Amino acid sequence: MTNLPEVRGKLTRNRELSGLTWLRVGGPADWLFQPADVEDLQHFLANLDSSIDVFPMGVGSNLIVRDGGLRAVVIRLGRGFNGVSCEANRATVGAAALDSQVARKAAEAGIDLTFLRTIPGAIGGAICMNAGCYGSYIADVFVSAKAVTRDGKLVELSSEDLNFKYRQSDLPQGWVLVEATLEGPSGDPEEMASRMQHQLEKRDATQPTKDRSAGSTFRNPAGFSSTGREDDVHDLKAWKVIDNAGMRGATVGGAQMSEKHSNFMINTGGATAADLENLGEEVRKKVLENSGITLEWEIKRVGEF
Numbered sequence: 001m002t003n004l005p006e007v008r009g010k011l012t013r014n015r016e017l018s019g020l021t022w023l024r025v026g027g028p029a030d031w032l033f034q035p036a037d038v039e040d041l042q043h044f045l046a047n048l049d050s051s052i053d054v055f056p057m058g059v060g061s062n063l064i065v066r067d068g069g070l071r072a073v074v075i076r077l078g079r080g081f082n083g084v085s086c087e088a089n090r091a092t093v094g095a096a097a098l099d100s101q102v103a104r105k106a107a108e109a110g111i112d113l114t115f116l117r118t119i120p121g122a123i124g125g126a127i128c129m130n131a132g133c134y135g136s137y138i139a140d141v142f143v144s145a146k147a148v149t150r151d152g153k154l155v156e157l158s159s160e161d162l163n164f165k166y167r168q169s170d171l172p173q174g175w176v177l178v179e180a181t182l183e184g185p186s187g188d189p190e191e192m193a194s195r196m197q198h199q200l201e202k203r204d205a206t207q208p209t210k211d212r213s214a215g216s217t218f219r220n221p222a223g224f225s226s227t228g229r230e231d232d233v234h235d236l237k238a239w240k241v242i243d244n245a246g247m248r249g250a251t252v253g254g255a256q257m258s259e260k261h262s263n264f265m266i267n268t269g270g271a272t273a274a275d276l277e278n279l280g281e282e283v284r285k286k287v288l289e290n291s292g293i294t295l296e297w298e299i300k301r302v303g304e305f
């Protein structure tokens with residue numbers, strides 16, 4: 001893969017991705033592109049051979065990159081894409097801004113986006129995944145987003161365009177989110193600060209936050225909804241059916257279903273991506289045998305084996 005377009009940002013060939021993911025596994029990307037700004041990204045995509053795959057990556061907190069790596073240009077946004085500005089009840093944020101930073105800055109400005117405080121990703125990943133916790137989701141606060149299409153056009157996306165569902169959206173393959181506007185209810189900055197502190201403590205008490213994980217391994221299975229909201233249909237907890245199948249603490253190589261939270265898969269040290277994926281498939285098999293429920297991966301698995 002040669003003759004990539006000239007850029008002002010940084011293009012790195014054959015870049016190992018393991019260091020860029022929370023699970024610390026995965027082979028190299030053919031190329032890693034870190035654009036200088038939106039215009040640089042637009043120019044690159046407009047001039048990139050259309051046969052070359054593009055994979056936008058956030059901070060890799062919901063990803064298993066397979067051991068064979070990615071035959072693609074991975075696009076990772078950094079400085080130049082992480083601004084946060086607040087006005088009235090709205091925060092306009094760069095796609096590389098960390099969820100935690102957005103929650104804190106919004107709270108200081110009296111805007112309640114506190115549910116983002118404990119989600120470790122960046123805003124691009126949060127929108128793509130319709131991230132959420134404590135009963136709130138990106139879909140609830142989303143106003144609009146800007147994205148660069150695979151052929152380099154800058155477009156504005158509405159909620160309807162993204163068609164948010166439980167832990168997913170309809171963002172087209174290869175489009176890169178660059179900015180979003182979120183709107184939250186008004187809140188008292190001090191009360192929100194203490195609520196976020198409480199959320200952090202609750203996470204540390206119930207989840208393996210100090211281990212290498214990618215959050216929930218599987219989506220909560222669809223079941224009964226007391227409210228009719230699509231998000232609430234997933235009331236049945238994946239960790240429960242995993243426990244019932246006896247898979248809490250199960251291991252394959254260096255991969256383990258956490259003893260602390262059985263829907264969190266962790267790299268205990270020397271895990272490969274194959275260990276993690278094989279463990280997940282073993283869990284799916286045992287849960288299906290035990291309860292007839294087919295678990296669906298929430299962690300995205302990309303690249304070659």
Ligand SMILES: Cc1cc2nc3c(=O)[nH]c(=O)nc-3n(C[C@H](O)[C@H](O)[C@H](O)COP(=O)(O)OP(=O)(O)OC[C@H]3O[C@@H](n4cnc5c(N)ncnc54)[C@H](O)[C@@H]3O)c2cc1C
Nearest residue numbers: 058059060061062121122124125126128131132133177215
């Ligand atoms: C300890 C822990 C706790 C977690 N808790 C939660 C939780 O409570 N709730 C929850 O929802 N999730 C949770 N997660 C999962 C994860 O943090 C979220 O899914 C997060 O939104 C992913 O963001 P990211 O930047 O890491 O995206 P990545 O993992 O890098 O990518 C995820 C997806 O988003 C796409 N993407 C990323 N950036 C862009 C962009 N700029 N443009 C287009 N597409 C993009 C990628 O292509 C990929 O398909 C947790 C993870 C961990 C490790």
